[in-house]
Amino acid sequence: MGVLVIVATAQALPVALFLPALYSIFFDRVSPYTKPLAVASIPAALIVVPGFMHSVILYMFLIACGVLMHRSASRKDAGMAVFLPSCLLLILFILSIRVMAWQEGILFQDIVARWVGDVMNQISVVYDRILPSGELADFRINRGAMEARITDLFWGIIASSILSIMWLNLVITTALRKTMQLRTWKSPDWFVGFFILSGLFILMKYDNVRVLGLNLMIVVLQVYFFQGLAIVASVMTEYNWSKVIRLVVYILILSQIYIMIVVTALGLFDTWFNFRNMIRSSEGDIT
Numbered sequence: 001m002g003v004l005v006i007v008a009t010a011q012a013l014p015v016a017l018f019l020p021a022l023y024s025i026f027f028d029r030v031s032p033y034t035k036p037l038a039v040a041s042i043p044a045a046l047i048v049v050p051g052f053m054h055s056v057i058l059y060m061f062l063i064a065c066g067v068l069m070h071r072s073a074s075r076k077d078a079g080m081a082v083f084l085p086s087c088l089l090l091i092l093f094i095l096s097i098r099v100m101a102w103q104e105g106i107l108f109q110d111i112v113a114r115w116v117g118d119v120m121n122q123i124s125v126v127y128d129r130i131l132p133s134g135e136l137a138d139f140r141i142n143r144g145a146m147e148a149r150i151t152d153l154f155w156g157i158i159a160s161s162i163l164s165i166m167w168l169n170l171v172i173t174t175a176l177r178k179t180m181q182l183r184t185w186k187s188p189d190w191f192v193g194f195f196i197l198s199g200l201f202i203l204m205k206y207d208n209v210r211v212l213g214l215n216l217m218i219v220v221l222q223v224y225f226f227q228g229l230a231i232v233a234s235v236m237t238e239y240n241w242s243k244v245i246r247l248v249v250y251i252l253i254l255s256q257i258y259i260m261i262v263v264t265a266l267g268l269f270d271t272w273f274n275f276r277n278m279i280r281s282s283e284g285d286i287t
Helices: 002-007 019-029 034-048 053-074 078-104 108-130 133-152 154-177 189-203 207-238 243-255 257-273
Strands: none
Touching: 019 053, 019 154, 053 078, 053 154, 078 108, 078 154, 108 133, 108 154, 133 154, 133 207, 154 207, 189 207, 189 257, 207 243, 207 257, 243 257
16 A cells, blocks of 8 residues: 555555555554554655655655554544644645745745646636636636635645545544544634634734734634534434434535534534533433
C-alpha cells in the first residue's frame, strides 16, 4: 500500500488521504508497538530513487499523522486525534508552498493566487458547457472578484478541508477499533471564545484583520459542524434508527447547505444547552 502511494501518488491520493486510519487499525493488529511503525517505514526507502522524494515525504507525514491519531484515540481524546494530525499536515502544506515559491523566485501569495486561478479555469470550462449565456456572462464579469475572495479565504478553506479529512479518518478508526464513541464528543466550552473573537475581527475595518477573522470563522464553524453531527448521531442512536435511515440522514446533511448550517448551529448552541443531556438512554446514561 505504501509503495503504491509513493509510486503513483496522484492516482492513489484517495487511499493516501486515509493512511492515518489504515495505520491506526494496523497498529492494533500487530505487536509489539514498534513493529507496525517499522513495517510502515519500509516504503520510505524509495527516497533514494530519483523523483520520489516528495512522495516519500508526504507518505511519512501521513504515517506520522496515523501515529498521533492512534495515541490520542487510545486516550479517548477525539479532539486531539483530529487536531494534532491536522496541524502536522498543514505544516507540510505550508512548507511545500514555501519551497515552491523559493524555487520559482516568486512570492508565497503568488503561488496561492496561481492555484486559485487554475481551479477557476477548470470551473470555467465546466460552466462553458452547462450555464446559459446570461449566467455565463455574469460569471465572467464577477470572476476576478471571486478569485480575490477565494484567495483571501484560502487558508481557512485548506484548514477546514484537512480537519474534515482527519475527522473521516477518525470515524473509520473508531468504527473498527471501537475504542470510543464519537457521538459523545463535545468541544471545550472555552472554544466558543474563538467564535466570538472571529466575529469581532470580521466587524473591524482593517482588511487584514477582517480576512483573518473570516478564515478563523471557517475553521471554528467546521469544528461545530462536527459537534452537530455528534448530536445527530446521538439522537439516531437513542431512537434506534436503522443503518439505512442513518445513511440517508447523513447524505442529506452533507448534500444540503441549509441542513449543514442547521447542524453547525446545533453544535454551536450545544455549548450552552448541552442537548445530549436531553436525550438520555433508558438506563439514564448519555448516548
